[in-house]
Amino acid sequence: MKILENKFDLGFLPTPLHKLKNLSDKYEDYNIYIKRDDQTGLASGGNKTRKLEYLIQEAIDNGCDTIITGGAQQSNHCRQTAAACSVAGLQCHLMLGGDGPETPNGNLLLSNLLGAKIYFAAEDRKGEGMELLKEELMVKGKKPIIIPYGGSSSNGAMGYVNATKELKDQLKELDITIDYIFFASSSGGTLAGFILGKELFGLTSELIPINIDKTEIQGLSLEEKILDIVNDGKKMLNLKKEYSLRDINLIRGYDKTGYGVIGQNEKEAIKELAVNEGILLDPVYSGRAFYGLMDFLKNKKVPVESNILFYHTGGLPANFAYANYLV
Numbered sequence: 209m210k211i212l213e214n215k216f217d218l219g220f221l222p223t224p225l226h227k228l229k230n231l232s233d234k235y236e237d238y239n240i241y242i243k244r245d246d247q248t249g250l251a252s253g254g255n256k257t258r259k260l261e262y263l264i265q266e267a268i269d270n271g272c273d274t275i276i277t278g279g280a281q282q283s284n285h286c287r288q289t290a291a292a293c294s295v296a297g298l299q300c301h302l303m304l305g306g307d308g309p310e311t312p313n314g315n316l317l318l319s320n321l322l323g324a325k326i327y328f329a330a331e332d333r334k335g336e337g338m339e340l341l342k343e344e345l346m347v348k349g350k351k352p353i354i355i356p357y358g359g360s361s362s363n364g365a366m367g368y369v370n371a372t373k374e375l376k377d378q379l380k381e382l383d384i385t386i387d388y389i390f391f392a393s394s395s396g397g398t399l400a401g402f403i404l405g406k407e408l409f410g411l412t413s414e415l416i417p418i419n420i421d422k423t424e425i426q427g428l429s430l431e432e433k434i435l436d437i438v439n440d441g442k443k444m445l446n447l448k449k450e451y452s453l454r455d456i457n458l459i460r461g462y463d464k465t466g467y468g469v470i471g472q473n474e475k476e477a478i479k480e481l482a483v484n485e486g487i488l489l490d491p492v493y494s495g496r497a498f499y500g501l502m503d504f505l506k507n508k509k510v511p512v513e514s515n516i517l518f519y520h521t522g523g524l525p526a527n528f529a530y531a532n533y534l535v
């Protein structure tokens with residue numbers, strides 16, 4: 209499909225898909241697999257790389273020379289955007305939450321090393337000041353484009369439409385079917401892409417998006433925001449299916465402590481995958497999502513004998529910034 213081909217190559221794709229043999233033995237009623245988007249390759253990888261392939265191409269198609277985006281101080285999205293800008297020869301401006309520590313660490317350190325211009329926006333961690341910055345840069349003769357918080361626009365979501373095709377092809381090749389796909393969902397572009405990709409490519413697995421952040425975006429609930437992205441995306445893909453809020457089934461049970469608050473659950477999940485499989489999660493997103501998976505399996509919230517896929521969305525660098533909470 210033409211629209212899916214209009215992208216700027218950034219990722220090491222396809223990412224590996226393999227069985228978690230030790231954990232499948234431990235949780236003996238289930239077969240557990242993992243898809244490694246922590247290995248997308250762009251400055252330590254993660255799910256935003258796939259979105260950025262489309263978002264960077266959009267910037268280039270619009271003749272832009274500068275990218276503005278925003279997020280939390282430990283934003284994986286911002287770190288990968290900084291790296292993508294380096295590859296594409298674009299200037300990168302990041303509006304981050306907080307006040308900026310004396311010594312940057314984790315994703316913030318990497319965004320610095322990748323050459324991004326960084327602004328600190330105190331309580332605003334969703335890029336609230338980006339329009340103003342855009343005007344200032346235009347006055348200076350730049351041609352900026354704003355990438356929305358989390359890279360979650362319909363165009364960014366095409367990264368996960370494409371990922372659904374990649375996954376479907378891999379499952380065919382391995383001759384397995386997956387009943388449930390667990391993953392971390394926050395600004396929602398990943399979920400929106402999977403919803404559209406499932407329809408476009410006929411993937412039958414059920415999505416289990418573990419919600420990370422309980423706050424709203426631009427006055428909309430996350431479900432409303434994600435539905436908007438899905439409805440825009442379906443037009444781009446010429447899909448006929450009608451979507452409603454009932455199709456956006458965020459699992460909200462694990463977000464109670466709030467965004468970026470690392471508790472016992474996240475710690476337990478990170479240790480479980482690390483000591484059993486040698487794979488590292490992150491404390492904000494994939495750690496919380498993997499805890500959700502463990503809870504579902506321990507408490508048989510999905511039928512026994514199911515084939516389970518954990519879709520690893522990356523985030524490794526944040527572990528360094530949260531070290532005090534993890535050991």
Ligand SMILES: Cc1ncc(COP(=O)(O)O)c(C=O)c1O
Pocket residue numbers: 254255283284285358360392393394395396397398399490493494521522523
């Ligand atoms: C590691 C990681 N996993 C999952 C997500 C959530 O993806 P989305 O914002 O597309 O819902 C993010 C977003 O920042 C992330 O950094």
